[in-house]
Amino acid sequence: MANWSLLGYAGPEPPERVAAARQAAGRTEHIFQMLNSSITADTSLDFDAVVIGSGCGGAVAAAELACAGHRVLVLEKGKYFSLSEMSGVEGEALDQLYERGGLVSTEDTGLAVLAGGTFGGGSAINWACCLRTPDYVRQEWATEHGLKRFATDEFGDALDAVCKRINVTSTGxxxxxxxxxxxxxxxxxxxxxxxxxxxxxxxxxGAPGAGFICAGDRYEIKQSMTVTFLRDAAAARVPAQFADRCKVSEVTHSKGVATGVRATIIGSDGQPHQLTIRARVVVVACGSINSPALLLRSRLPNKNGLIGKNLRLHPVxxxxxxxxxxxxxxxxxxxxxxxxxxxxxxxxxxxxxxxxxxxxxxxxxxxxxxxxxxxxxxxxxxxxxxxxxxxxxxxxxxxxxxxxxxxxxxxxxxxxxxxxxxxxxxxxxxxxxxxxxxxxxxxxxxxxxxxxxxxxxxxxxxxxxxxxxxxxxxxxxxxxxxxxxxxxxxxxxxxAHQMGTCKMGSSAQTSVVNADGQNWEVSGLFVSDASVFPTSSGSNPMLTTLGIAHMVAQQIKRQLQPSSRL
Ligand SMILES: Cc1cc2nc3c(=O)[nH]c(=O)nc-3n(C[C@H](O)[C@H](O)[C@H](O)COP(=O)(O)OP(=O)(O)OC[C@H]3O[C@@H](n4cnc5c(N)ncnc54)[C@H](O)[C@@H]3O)c2cc1C
Structure with missing residues (x-):
């Protein structure tokens, strides 16, 4: 920081200026209440659906299911930062908001890998570029991967719905x-x-904060997950519940049916505790690095050996x-x-x-x-x-x-x-x-x-x-x-774009999840993030991820029995 002025770098604005800009724009922060505050010992809980990961895919799933009246719990391994807890300083943002402090790389260290690792996932730090899935990619996924939905209005409508919610615009x-x-x-x-x-x-x-959306959006100018879908989930008639600093170690399943998850959560005493969730539906949305890792740890049969394969990175x-x-x-x-x-x-x-x-x-x-x-x-x-x-x-x-x-x-x-x-x-x-x-x-x-x-x-x-x-x-x-x-x-x-490691496809031999996002081997286990892309999206993947998550959520809603509605 001592050298910022020499470089002509002003750095982030002080909190009062940020708060004033937010107030002038009429933006009100929503403070998420975390389950962690009620945890002081090993705990078991029941939900209709547990969503693992609060990023793009997880947030849409949580909102869709909670707004449909299901009891939803979202578990996020990263920390939730309220706006006043973020400094906007680049180095601190990397450390706090990115996966492993921004220090992920491929095994040979030939390629640096950036991903979100906080409440809101990649949407908390990404660059707000909203490109729809190109038509040739949709056609390719429909014809070469047997996923006809991508070439139909069903996916187009899902993209429209998520674009509307996150206020995608090119006007002005x-x-x-x-x-x-x-x-x-x-x-x-x-x-x-x-x-x-x-x-x-x-x-x-000159929109205040537009240049700082990569470092934790203290201005809430970006319509990220904490401002949109996670907020919708929190505001549902049956509000979704949330936990941060809660790392899911394993999806539990019995006789080919998902039964819940096991996680370690930091409780109100600052200590780690075991959290066991029983749920009828498990939605894995940990992103393309961690979703396959979670499935591999969960000892699925993985008969075709495809979990974790097909890693696409959009190298830059x-x-x-x-x-x-x-x-x-x-x-x-x-x-x-x-x-x-x-x-x-x-x-x-x-x-x-x-x-x-x-x-x-x-x-x-x-x-x-x-x-x-x-x-x-x-x-x-x-x-x-x-x-x-x-x-x-x-x-x-x-x-x-x-x-x-x-x-x-x-x-x-x-x-x-x-x-x-x-x-x-x-x-x-x-x-x-x-x-x-x-x-x-x-x-x-x-x-x-x-x-x-x-x-x-x-x-x-x-x-x-x-x-x-x-x-x-x-x-x-x-x-x-x-x-x-x-x-x-x-x-x-x-x-900055990881994709494809829990590939969606039309056959159990060639993919990890089916066209509904459901794992071929364990029913009730869905994947809802960029890891289901059959190939690389060829466009910045946020919108494609949100659109797929929206589509998958409709299938999950169909699967959850009406008896689970309150
Ligand atoms: C610097 C940067 C800039 C980008 N800019 C753009 C852009 O402008 N436009 C665009 O379209 N895309 C952009 N992206 C990409 C986009 O943000 C991602 O493609 C998108 O976030 C992927 O969504 P996801 O749901 O797959 O995963 P994520 O959004 O990454 O969410 C996964 C979440 O799961 C959590 N998690 C992982 N493992 C566990 C576990 N075991 N237990 C609990 N929680 C877990 C993670 O901490 C994370 O919060 C950018 C990405 C980066 C890194």
Missing amino acids: ISHNRNNELFIDGCQKAGYEVEDAPQNMADVSP SIVTAKVPAGAPDVVSWEGAPMTAVSNECARGPFGDNYGCKLECPSIHAGLGATGVAGLSKPGKHFKQEVLNLRRLTSIIVLVRDKDSGEVRLDKNGEPRLYYNLSEHDQASMLDGLEKAIRIAAASGVEAVGTTQTALGALRTLPPMSMVEARAAAVDGLVADVRRVGFPLYSVTLIS
Whole structure:
């Protein structure tokens, strides 16, 4: 923090200013009451449905079931933070709100993996970019995976319903400087670009808090799960109950029927206690890293061995560029981060719709400085370059991975991720990096580079007036990017989208859950999160997750007998 002012980084606003902004916008915080306060010993409880995980998939399931009159308990392993308990400081947010403090990676450490790990799951820290499942993905899931629902109005209506609830809009969206440069560069390069709808209460320029939605949304500007579906669940006629710091270790089942869960909960005495829940329906919504881990720990027959397989990560690489001195600063932490998207290379180099999307990331001082470290020599050069943080603009290349990895359990029963970037997906990534470099160059930047360490610092380009020399320099950089490729440990790759590890399908031989989201081997056990995606969604997965959860919840409601209604 001591160096923030040197970097021109203002940091988060003080709590009074945040509270005033919230009040001016007429937003009232809902304080969730946690079951933990009544727990002082090992405890057993009965519910109609227990939902494990309070993220995107779990929140929709909880709201739908509670609003239908069922007795619902939501168990979340992360901590619930009220708004005043969050600081908005990037490092603290990583530590408190992200899965394992933001330190997850694939087993070979070749790819950093970010996921939500707090009440609200990924929705608490994500970037509010709301893209519907592309039609070609819906068709693929319907035809190649036998899941006809995805090509019908049933899924379309589910998407409409969740979009309405989280206030998805593209009307009147304002773009920060990073997105403006991206749009301008796309247009000048002749590439397709469009607005990315947002689930924000305020999309106007300078909307308070829009730049800080990645660090715990103290302004409640983002219509995340704590503001929408979890609140609906809490407000139901039979209010759902919630517990945080409650890690489910196992789903219990007998003779092929789910009976409940076993968990460890931190009680009001600050001590861990065993919590045993009996429930007629168990909804697993722990996300694509932890849902397969939970099922594997629960000793399901897993006859086809597919639990944990089919891990898709939407691997991301970044192109960073510096605007000329004297041009308006970029200040990429100001304003909503991801408001535009280019599908220019979505079809991919092989024309199979496994290409990539180009978007703008949220970059605050910590992440920005880390990026600069990879683009500069250690010591003095790094110090010089990091002082240019306000001038840096970034584009992410987000690959729809065709090939997959796997989640396995380690000896402690914790998930480990195994994943390699396949040749197919490397080709998509290279295609995207080339386009992103050309977009940045077209927008008039002074220097541009990738996270391939072999290429070193940002490469300075001749000025825009030297058209041919500049074009040759860009071509040279693109050629170098393609030549270097992605040797392990020589490029920064990131995933914020985990999918597919409890795959949905039309046959017990080829999938983990059926089209209703129900496990083939244990009835009453449903999975309702991004882990059921048959393949990668090719779009940022929040809306697809919410839509599937909405659809699965209708099936669960049908299964729960009327006798359970109060
Ligand atoms: C930095 C970042 C930015 C993103 N930006 C966007 C975006 O702009 N647009 C978009 O569409 N998507 C975005 N995403 C992705 C999106 O947030 C996720 O795809 C989505 O949250 C997945 O939903 P889920 O239900 O599968 O899991 P999650 O939302 O991650 O929820 C899973 C929850 O289960 C809890 N849990 C896990 N194991 C247990 C257990 N054993 N017991 C109890 N609880 C458990 C976890 O703590 C977590 O809270 C982003 C993700 C990240 C990390």
